[in-house]
Structures are given as C-alpha cells and as structure tokens.
Amino acid sequence: MTALLEAEGLVRRYTMRRGLLGRQVELRAVDGVSLRLERGETLGLVGESGCGKSTTGRLVLGLEAPDEGTVRFDGAPVPPVGSAAWRAQRARMQMVFQDPLGALDRRLTIGTQIAEPFEIHGMAGAQDRVAGLLRDVGLREDFAARYPHELSGGQRQRAVLARALATDPALLVCDEPISALDVSVQAQVMNLLIDLQAERRLTMLFISHDLRAVRQVSHRVAVMYLGRIVEEGEPDAVLRDPAHPYAQALVSAIPHPGRTARRQVLQGDPPNPAARPPGCAFHPRCPMAVGLCRSVVPELKPRASDGRRVACHVAQGEAMGEAA
Amino acid sequence: MDDPLVRISGLRVAFDGVPVLRGVDLAVGAGEAVGVVGESGCGKSVTWLAALGLLPGKARVTGSVVLDGQELLGAPMPVLDRVRGGQIAMIFQDPASSLNPVHRIGRQVGEALRLHRGMDGAAARAETRRLLDQVGIPDAGNRMDAYPHELSGGQNQRVMIAMALAGRPRLLVADEPTTALDVTIQAQILDLLATLRAETGMALVLISHDLGVVAETCDRVAVMYAGLVIEEVSSARLFDAPAHPYTQGLLSALPPLDGLPRQHLAAIPGSVPEPRALPPGCAFGPRCPRHASLCDEQVPPLVDVAPGQRAACRILGADVPPAFGLAAA
Numbered sequence: 222m223t224a225l226l227e228a229e230g231l232v233r234r235y236t237m238r239r240g241l242l243g244r245q246v247e248l249r250a251v252d253g254v255s256l257r258l259e260r261g262e263t264l265g266l267v268g269e270s271g272c273g274k275s276t277t278g279r280l281v282l283g284l285e286a287p288d289e290g291t292v293r294f295d296g297a298p299v300p301p302v303g304s305a306a307w308r309a310q311r312a313r314m315q316m317v318f319q320d321p322l323g324a325l326d327r328r329l330t331i332g333t334q335i336a337e338p339f340e341i342h343g344m345a346g347a348q349d350r351v352a353g354l355l356r357d358v359g360l361r362e363d364f365a366a367r368y369p370h371e372l373s374g375g376q377r378q379r380a381v382l383a384r385a386l387a388t389d390p391a392l393l394v395c396d397e398p399i400s401a402l403d404v405s406v407q408a409q410v411m412n413l414l415i416d417l418q419a420e421r422r423l424t425m426l427f428i429s430h431d432l433r434a435v436r437q438v439s440h441r442v443a444v445m446y447l448g449r450i451v452e453e454g455e456p457d458a459v460l461r462d463p464a465h466p467y468a469q470a471l472v473s474a475i476p477h478p479g480r481t482a483r484r485q486v487l488q489g490d491p492p493n494p495a496a497r498p499p500g501c502a503f504h505p506r507c508p509m510a511v512g513l514c515r516s517v518v519p520e521l522k523p524r525a526s527d528g529r530r531v532a533c534h535v536a537q538g539e540a541m542g543e544a545a
Numbered sequence: 546m547d548d549p550l551v552r553i554s555g556l557r558v559a560f561d562g563v564p565v566l567r568g569v570d571l572a573v574g575a576g577e578a579v580g581v582v583g584e585s586g587c588g589k590s591v592t593w594l595a596a597l598g599l600l601p602g603k604a605r606v607t608g609s610v611v612l613d614g615q616e617l618l619g620a621p622m623p624v625l626d627r628v629r630g631g632q633i634a635m636i637f638q639d640p641a642s643s644l645n646p647v648h649r650i651g652r653q654v655g656e657a658l659r660l661h662r663g664m665d666g667a668a669a670r671a672e673t674r675r676l677l678d679q680v681g682i683p684d685a686g687n688r689m690d691a692y693p694h695e696l697s698g699g700q701n702q703r704v705m706i707a708m709a710l711a712g713r714p715r716l717l718v719a720d721e722p723t724t725a726l727d728v729t730i731q732a733q734i735l736d737l738l739a740t741l742r743a744e745t746g747m748a749l750v751l752i753s754h755d756l757g758v759v760a761e762t763c764d765r766v767a768v769m770y771a772g773l774v775i776e777e778v779s780s781a782r783l784f785d786a787p788a789h790p791y792t793q794g795l796l797s798a799l800p801p802l803d804g805l806p807r808q809h810l811a812a813i814p815g816s817v818p819e820p821r822a823l824p825p826g827c828a829f830g831p832r833c834p835r836h837a838s839l840c841d842e843q844v845p846p847l848v849d850v851a852p853g854q855r856a857a858c859r860i861l862g863a864d865v866p867p868a869f870g871l872a873a874a
Binding site: 269270373374375376403404405406407408409411412415430431432433434436437438439440456457460470471473474475476477484486487488490491 | 584585697699700727728729730731732733735736754755756757758760761794795797798799800801802803806807809810811812813814816817
C-alpha cells in the first residue's frame with residue numbers, strides 16, 4: 222500500500238527586503254524536504270523557531286504551493302490551491318494550531334463552529350454528530366452552547382480538535398498543539414491525541430519544538446534545521462543515540478532532573494535563513510565540522526551501520542582522514 | 546533558615562477583591578538558588594512583583610517582605626529605588642519587550658550603571674563592555690552600539706542579564722527567562738545563570754513552569770498552586786519523593802524519556818480553579834485523587850514531611866500511595 226502522503230523535494234522561498242531601502246533577498250524557509258507519512262502513523266517534526274517546520278506543515282496540507290517539489294496524497298498529486306478538487310480534499314486533511322483561542326471564532330458557540338465543516342462539505346446530520354464529536358474529545362454535550370471565552374485553554378484545544386475531526390479526516394497536521402497549554406493540561410491533550418490516533422487510524426504530522434512531547438505521541442521523528450531534515454528515525458533510537466550533532470545538542474538540551482554529566486551547550490544562535498551558510502548549514506555551530514562540511518551540503522540518507530537516516534558527513538563516515 | 550537574605554511571610558495580594566496570593570511564605574538565603582514552579586495564574590510571578598512594589602495601584606498587598614532586616618512592603622520610594630536593581634534585580638520572559646527598541650544596548654546597560662553605581666563616561670563604557678563580555682555577548686566592544694532588533698532573542702536575554710548584573714544585586718529574580726527562547730538557547734542561558742551565580746555569589750530565584758529546568762538549576766523548589774506554596778522541597782527530593790498530590794501530578798504529567806512510548810500519561814484531571822471561585826479548603830481538592838471530606842474543612846498549612854521538605858496536604862504519610870501513577874523512580 223502506498224503511503225498516505227508523500228512529499229518529494231519540497232522547496233518554499235520567500236523574498237524579503239532587508240531594511241527600508243535594502244535590496245531583496247531570498248529566504249529559503251523549506252529547502253528540499255522529503256517525507257512520507259504512512260497510514261495510521263504519527264510523524265513528529267521537531268526543530269527550533271524558523272527551521273521551516275510550520276511551513277512544511279502548510280506545504281504538506283496544500284495550504285501553500287511549493288516552489289519546487291511535489292506532494293502526493295493518497296497516491297495522487299494534490300490539486301492546485303483554490304480549485305474545486307482542492308477544496309473537496311480539505312475534508313480529508315485538517316490542521317490544529319498552537320493557539321486555540323485564535324483558531325476559534327469568539328462570536329460563535331462551540332457547537333456552531335464544530336457544525337460548520339458539515340455545512341461547508343454538504344454533510345447531513347450535523348447536530349447529532351456534534352454531540353458525538355464533543356464526547357470523543359472529552360467534552361460534555363452542553364459545551365456546544367458555550368462560547369470560546371467560557372472554556373479553559375485545554376477545553377478550547379479539545380473543541381478545536383473536535384472541529385478538525387468533524388469531516389473524519391485521514392490526515393491531521395498539529396502545529397505546536399500543546400505549547401500554549403499548562404503542563405498538567407498538556408498531558409491531557411497528548412493522551413487525547415494518542416487515543417484519537419489509535420481509534421480512528423489517523424495519520425498525523427505532529428510539529429513541536431519539544432522532543433519529550435514528540436516522543437510521547439510519535440512513531441517516527443524528523444529533526445529539522447534551517448529548512449532541511451537532518452535526521453529521521455524512531456523516537457527512542459534518536460533520543461538514545463542521536464547521530465546528527467544538532468540532534469545531539471537538542472537531546473542534551475532537554476532539562477533532566479538529577480543530571481550529573483554537564484550538558485553539551487551549543488554555541489551561537491540559529492543562523493538567519495536569508496544568509497544560509499554554505500555546505501552544511503549547521504557547520505558554524507558544529508563541534509565536529511571538518512573542511513568538507515563547509516563546502517558540500519550533506520544528503521539525508523541511511524547510515525551504513527544501522528540504516529538511520531542522517532544528513533551529516535561526519536556521522537556518515539565521509540569525513541574520514543580529515544582533521545577537525 | 547535562621548537569617549535569610551529575603552523573607553516573605555503571609556504575603557497576600559488581591560485585585561478588585563479577588564485574592565491572587567493567599568498567604569505566601571518563602572525565604573531565600575544568601576547565594577541560594579530557589580525555583581518557583583506552578584501553572585499560569587498560580588501567583589509565582591505576582592509574588593515577586595508584589596515583593597518589589599511593581600504591581601499596579603489597584604492591587605491590595607498585605608503581609609511582609611523583609612530584605613536584610615528591612616521591611617519592603619510600604620517602604621518609601623527612595624528605599625525601593627535602591628533595592629530594585631541594586632539589591633534585587635529582575636528579568637522577564639520576553640527580552641525584546643523589556644528593552645527599549647530605540648536605544649543602543651550599551652546605553653541601556655550604562656543607564657543601570659549610572660543609577661546604581663554612579664558611573665559615567667569612559668568608566669561606564671568600560672564596565673558595560675565588561676558586563677556584556679561576562680554574559681557572553683561576542684565582540685562586546687562593537688555590539689554595545691547595536692540596537693535590540695539587531696540581536697537575536699538569546700542575545701537580548703543576555704543583555705537583560707547584563708543590565709541586571711549592573712547594579713551588583715544580591716538576588717536575581719528570573720521570571721521564565723527561557724520560555725520564549727529556543728531549546729538550545731535555553732540551555733545556553735541556564736548555563737550562563739549557573740556560571741554567574743558561581744562567579745558573583747548572588748542568590749537566584751528562577752520562576753518557571755518547567756520542573757526539569759528548575760530542578761536542574763536550583764537547590765530548592767517551591768511549588769505553587771492557586772496563590773499558595775503547597776510544597777517546598779530540595780531539588781533532589783522533588784523527583785524522588787514528592788509529597789503533595791499536585792507535585793506528584795505535575796511530575797507524572799511530564800512525558801518520560803524512556804519506557805514504552807505512546808503510553809497514557811497520568812494527567813491531572815480538570816483545570817486550575819478561577820481565583821474568584823476557589824473551592825473550600827484545599828484548592829486542589831476537586832482535582833485530587835486522594836480528596837477526602839477533611840480536605841474541605843480548611844486550607845491545609847505547610848507541615849514538615851521530611852528534613853528539608855514541607856507540604857500543605859492533610860493526607861500525608863509513608864503509608865499513603867502516590868496520588869498519580871508515578872513511575873517507580
């Protein structure tokens with residue numbers, strides 16, 4: 222069976238002006254990302270701000286058209302943005318954002334908002350289904366009559382999930398769905414995501430900066446740095462033995478009680494996507510960089526030893542014999 | 546603690562008659578690192594804003610905040626001006642909005658030096674440069690002429706820390722200093738705070754919602770819920786033997802890094818109560834799996850559980866199983 226979603230070589234460029242009269246520069250938010258989402262599987266996409274993980278989510282959903290590359294959904298290319306076929310496909314793929322209050326209309330009741338997808342996609346029996354959806358996400362049926370401001374943050378995110386599930390989508394893209402929630406409520410929403418995923422055989426793209434949360438909900442994890450995936454594998458394998466130096470730094474940065482070993486602190490700031498370093502974009506911050514890293518962009522490919530997909534000359538053993 | 550640097554006792558704050566702090570007791574010793582943990586609205590930030598007289602006028606503040614034998618609540622403005630920045634400095638979550646966007650960063654650090662140490666001209670400039678160097682701003686000599694927008698979020702937080710250090714404070718209160726930053730930058734800033742504490746001997750209060758961050762950086766942790774400190778414990782014991790059901794719940798809500806993946810977390814049910822509609826007795830009662838009728842009778846006081854550990858729970862003891870399914874630690 223083909224994967225539910227296959228993205229191949231996605232590139233998204235933006236042009237921006239530096240300063241008031243400055244010349245235009247090109248910013249590659251996503252720079253050649255390929256990913257496969259198997260049916261019923263959750264892929265965690267992790268990285269820091271500006272690494273292109275949210276843009277990747279929007280490209281995958283077809284909310285934005287890529288400048289290069291293709292997205293195939295259910296074996297067929299995603300139709301052009303705005304076309305009738307594209308609109309019909311919206312029912313099968315949905316998105317959940319970080320800020321549930323921003324994603325809900327403050328003037329409409331929760332019930333009206335959950336029923337809206339049924340109207341848009343011409344489905345019958347909205348009222349009954351709303352009650353069922355509310356139960357599925359752990360809200361009482363009487364919440365249908367409430368307004369967003371009457372709900373707590375966690376309850377709002379549940380309402381957003383209910384609305385996203387209304388059309389029974391095959392694919393759910395969650396962009397930092399728990400970052401705005403309190404710790405105790407984050408756990409509730411992660412539990413809900415795990416349950417919904419298992420019960421409905423949902424395919425999910427879970428975008429987060431939090432490796433702990435990614436491990437909690439994902440079957441696979443992809444680490445992004447400056448518009449590219451630099452490592453991909455099973456969450457536990459990546460957490461226990463990260464291959465890419467950037468993934469190593471991310472794992473080492475997870476706050477850990479009773480830590481005895483000193484944390485590996487990465488120097489410098491994430492680089493500006495408009496001034497991408499040549500070669501491996503990570504090399505200016507990398508403790509292991511060698512000459513090759515400064516000139517040649519490493520390719521994401523399986524490592525010889527265990528098949529872990531990693532884009533690093535050093536981890537791939539291509540930098541042998543070179544002095545660091 | 547016999548003679549702490551700062552002793553907060555019975556601190557209460559109400560906005561328009563709604564209680565936000567309901568009698569907070571907290572002491573910070575000289576050179577000590579204390580973490581304050583809790584969810585949004587628990588009063589962890591308000592405690593320190595109230596202590597420094599930084600709350601708006603409509604806030605009703607009672608209780609006592611003593612720094613070195615001097616009462617700060619209701620102290621005259623000149624006294625507070627010397628304390629704020631000079632004795633106790635504070636940094637906040639979003640460095641970009643704490644800095645003035647139209648002034649160069651060197652000038653902003655210099656202003657703190659002039660106010661607290663009476664430095665001017667070349668001396669102030671040299672000291673500014675040293676401070677920026679100390680907080681790890683690369684090429685400090687040139688960067689001091691940069692504007693905040695020319696620096697990254699992590700760099701701006703370093704500038705804020707340099708400004709805080711300018712007055713040679715004895716206590717730095719850092720309110721979610723890494724929440725707005727990326728994880729690798731968070732690691733840099735926590736590392737910097739630990740280094741500075743070792744170099745200067747200042748005390749640190751780290752306010753955070755992240756138990757991991759706090760436990761790693763601090764000697765002692767105060768857990769707050771609904772305007773009260775509900776547990777005080779050494780960082781070592783926090784993870785091994787948390788006493789209060791809320792603390793246990795916060796820990797079990799943290800996704801583990803090992804064990805079977807994608808297992809249910811023992812989440813705390815419900816959500817934080819509204820300050821204007823607090824349940825009777827223990828505010829955590831309605832969410833607590835150990836809840837019993839005696840919990841509703843009165844607000845439980847902090848009682849000693851073990852050496853260096855106090856918790857505000859009526860149902861404590863060695864025979865009480867953990868309230869939430871804590872993984873055997």
